[in-house]
Amino acid sequence: MLDRFDRLLGRLAGLFAVLGGVAALGLVAITITAVVSRYLFNDPIFGIEDLSVLTLTVVAAASVAYGARHGSHVSVNVISLAFGRSVTRYTDLAMRGLVVGITALAVYALITKACGIEKACITGNMSVEHRPFYYVLAAALALYSAQVAVQLVIGLVHFGGTDPNEPHD
Numbered sequence: 001m002l003d004r005f006d007r008l009l010g011r012l013a014g015l016f017a018v019l020g021g022v023a024a025l026g027l028v029a030i031t032i033t034a035v036v037s038r039y040l041f042n043d044p045i046f047g048i049e050d051l052s053v054l055t056l057t058v059v060a061a062a063s064v065a066y067g068a069r070h071g072s073h074v075s076v077n078v079i080s081l082a083f084g085r086s087v088t089r090y091t092d093l094a095m096r097g098l099v100v101g102i103t104a105l106a107v108y109a110l111i112t113k114a115c116g117i118e119k120a121c122i123t124g125n126m127s128v129e130h131r132p133f134y135y136v137l138a139a140a141l142a143l144y145s146a147q148v149a150v151q152l153v154i155g156l157v158h159f160g161g162t163d164p165n166e167p168h169d
Contacts (some may be wrong), residue, residue, distance in 0.1 A: 002150065002153060002154070005146075005150060006150050007149065009069060009094065009143065009146055010069060011063070011148050012143055013065055013066050013068070013069035013143060013147075016061070016062040016065035016066050016140060016143065018066075019058065019062050019064060019065045020058065020061075020063060020065075020066060021061050021062075022063025023056075023058040023059045023060050023062065025053050027055045027056060027059060029051055030048065030051050030055060031046065031052065033048075034048045034052075034066040039152065044117075045125040046125060047123075047125040049124070049125065050123035050124065050125050050126045050128055051090050051126075053123065054081065054123065054128060054133055056107065057133045057136065058133070058136055060137075061133075061136045061137045061139070061140035064137075064140045064141065064144055065139075065140040065143040065144060067129065068143060068147045069143075069147055078146075079091055081083065089117070089159055091154075092155055093152065093155060093156070096148050096149075096151055096152040096155065097103050097152060098144050099145075099148045100148050100149050100152065103141045103142075103144050103145035103148070104145050105141075106138075107138045107141045107142045107145060109136035110134045110135070110137055110141065111134075111135065111138050114130070114131045114134035115131065126141075
């Protein structure tokens with residue numbers, strides 16, 4: 001069951017990668033259009049900053065989700081150099097537990113505290129509401145949280161041996 005859930009998380013991370021790739025291409029197109037319009041035609045496009053910020057939000061969310069799946073986030077592995085695997089077994093469990101807790105709390109906050117037009121959580125020029133983009137960030141962090149929870153369980157299963165999710169140098 002754990003393997004099936006892990007494969008499902010892999011597929012979801014792949015969907016986020018596609019979404020992030022499309023958003024990155026969109027961001028490139030927005031930037032090129034803005035530069036050409038401003039410097040070639042001397043006519044800046046109204047609201048282009050809003051589109052850039054919102055597109056970048058999707059790129060960042062996709063990066064978090066994809067990076068969680070593929071171990072792309074930065075890790076500093078100093079404890080294992082000083083104390084070895086006997087200590088990092090416990091520190092890995094503690095840190096993974098903290099990551100699951102913090103990311104789950106962030107997901108909860110993004111979903112329940114996402115503001116709307118009534119609270120002026122809108123972009124500066126075009127008044128696009130931030131709420132849908134908060135939900136995209138919440139989904140990415142939920143995937144991150146689930147991925148680390150799976151790594152936590154796998155770490156418990158392999159507690160006496162080599163953890164397959166252990167960061168490598």
